[in-house]
Amino acid sequence: MKNRLKVLRAERDWSQQDLADRLEVSRQSVNAIETGKYDPSLPLAFRIADLFDMRIEEIFQRD
Amino acid sequence: MAMYRSAATRRYLIRMAVLMSIYIMLIFTAGWTFRHTSIAGIPAYALAIAPALPIIGVFWAVMRLLVEEPDEFIRMLQVRQCLFATGFCLTVMTIWEFLQNYDLVAPGNGGFGAAFFWFVGLGLGAFFNKVTMGTVGGCA
16 A cells, blocks of 8 residues: 655654654554555554544555 | 653563563572472472463563554564464474474473473564564564
């Protein structure tokens, strides 16, 4: 699954740690999601979408 | 770069420290008692089993970590690590068993039982996570 997390984070000038703190997850989680090594669960995807005030499908797309 | 350490991980490390301290105490107590006394019967069985209990406690601590870890990605890495350890342990023990069946190695395990190889497997599982996922996870 592709995602725009890195771009959205950069637009806000957030580090991976900043985003991790806001999502209450580890920095490793943010890095793994950004690099496509890990697809988040639906609850975490909703939390990410809520944080950016976007819909899930605006952040995550099929390969 | 800050190492991730959740409350669950901190609890796991405390449990491990306590269990390992108890293990060290019991292994020396059992060793000394069997060497220097004529303990026999039920007390001997109880004392022989005693050092196994904190090791079983370590298995419990690892499983509690999997239940309590709030970060889903870290939890996935820990599960992978445990599965790798289980597969490694079963593989080593199965090969060893067959080597013993055909008298190619000496009977007994020289103190290197299933738990030892499972813990080695945890270490290898962490390395496997590092290579394939870029980070280790956190168990052991």
